[in-house]
Amino acid sequence: MQRNSISKKYQAIIDAMDEAVLLLNRKQRIVLCNKRASILLAWAEELPGADLKKIIASQELSKAVSLVFEGKEQERLTIAVYEGAAGDEAFIKGHGRERTFRMKISLIEEKLAAISISDITKIERLSLVRQDFVSNVSHELKTPLTAITGFAETLTDETLSLEEIKGFARIILKNSSHMQRIISDLLLLTSLDRAEISYSMTTTTDTRIFQEVRSYTQHKANAKETEVLYSSHDKTVTCNESLIVQAVANLVLNAIAYSAERSKVEVSSRVRNGMMEFSVSDEGVGISKEDIPRIFERFYRVDKARSRESGGTGLGLSIVRHIAIIHSGTIKVTSKPGEGSVFTLSIPLS
Ligand SMILES: Nc1ncnc2c1ncn2[C@@H]1O[C@H](COP(=O)(O)OP(=O)(O)O)[C@@H](O)[C@H]1O
Ligand SMILES: [Mg+2]
Structure with missing residues (x-):
């Protein structure tokens, strides 16, 4: 088959893919890319022919691509890249945001490797938000719970007066209603968050x-x-x-x-x-x-x-x-x- 028709075929295949895809030759120059890749990396037409290092300046990535050309079956890596100026390490074109890319590199022909790239910046951020949220909730519930446990323990002391017992019971009640309020607010927030309701x-x-x-x-x-x-x-x-x-x-x-x-x-x-x-x-x-x-x-x-x-x-x-x-x-x-x-x-x- 002619070189030309091969690249047409590859182009059609990578255009049909959901992920951003770059095809590279052994010199780590970009041979083909799909539209998603141009959009993700913020380059319009200049991607084919460009040096990979110029587009995603990451030593880690270059090393992984070399390994694949040297015979390693596949490489996966997640890298943090910064939008910045050419020449900086781990930069891509753009305006100062930090992005997280997950990539898979595989050999598709002797002289041709493919990199697929997913931008997981948002997913990462969401998972951080979720972790924060869980730790906040635990902390908020722990404070009243500690008071409840402490005062309930004190209540087991048999020498307490009736007045003291009532006082401690009131503190327990106050803290447990606080916990109840937190839980019912959380349940309401969760249901408000559900788009399908x-x-x-x-x-x-x-x-x-x-x-x-x-x-x-x-x-x-x-x-x-x-x-x-x-x-x-x-x-x-x-x-x-x-x-x-x-x-x-x-x-x-x-x-x-x-x-x-x-x-x-x-x-x-x-x-x-x-x-x-x-x-x-x-x-x-x-x-x-x-x-x-x-x-x-x-x-x-x-x-x-x-x-x-x-x-x-x-x-x-x-x-x-x-x-x-x-x-x-x-x-x-x-x-x-x-x-x-x-x-x-x-x-x-x-
Ligand atoms: N009318 C207000 N005047 C001054 N500060 C307010 C007012 N409403 C809310 N805030 C501030 O915003 C925070 C968050 O409010 P809210 O979400 O209702 O939580 P909460 O009242 O339970 O602390 C409050 O803790 C308070 O610091
Ligand atoms: Mg309030």
Whole structure:
């Protein structure tokens, strides 16, 4: 068969593949590549003919390719590459991101090797996020559990007075309800995360939503003598009512928790550009510019002690953000440390 028709055949085969593929000659020059490879490596037409070292500058990779040409059946490797300037070690073309590539090198003819490349940057990051999450959850559950175990042990002491026993039982109760809150928030977050669950949407009004929010939150407001003012306009909105109630209630509970006693919280709604906006504003401690992007992360709190004191799990805003996303809506915050915060949840009217 003619050289030309062979390369046509190879081209057709690698074009049909899902992975990025490069074919190399013994000099480690690229002979053929598929479109995926041009896209992944950010080179348009210049790949065929180019030196592999110029495209992916990795000694590890060159060595692996040599081994394959010297008779090794196959080489697999995972390398971290940096987008940078030619001449740097482990660089590829681009703008400063770090990427992780998994590669397989195999000989397909005496003078021809194939490298298939998958970009596993995202998968790696997700698995890191997952590991972090598991370690966070364990840590969050461990703290109350340690208190429960400790005080339960103390309770076995037969010389305790009835008052002491009651006191320890109260601590155990407080810590176990904290664990229960963490677990039910986690279960809710997991179900909000599942794309396949579709939430039923019904028509309701801002006034109805606020009535429900009030019934969930008023005991906390009373305990801190917080004045919570609601203003709504009886406008209709289509949403999953119980989720929206939960989201707004989380914002109201935060406004109460992160404000001094006897302060004021305003809860209002308005319709703008086809969206219903629910705003909760407080005169509380506020949030610094650096913390604002982080408060929607799971378990992130600016002040851990204060959050725990108020019964927080560190998951409330993460839940609010998920509920906003499910409704194709947004959650925004403006805040000034020492002056207060305004959280605004917007969802489409229908
Ligand atoms: N209204 C608010 N004012 C000041 N800080 C807030 C407010 N709402 C939330 N925060 C900060 O964001 C963090 C995360 O909130 P959240 O996810 O509800 O967790 P939790 O309230 O359980 O700690 C809180 O710990 C707090 O530091
Ligand atoms: Mg909260």
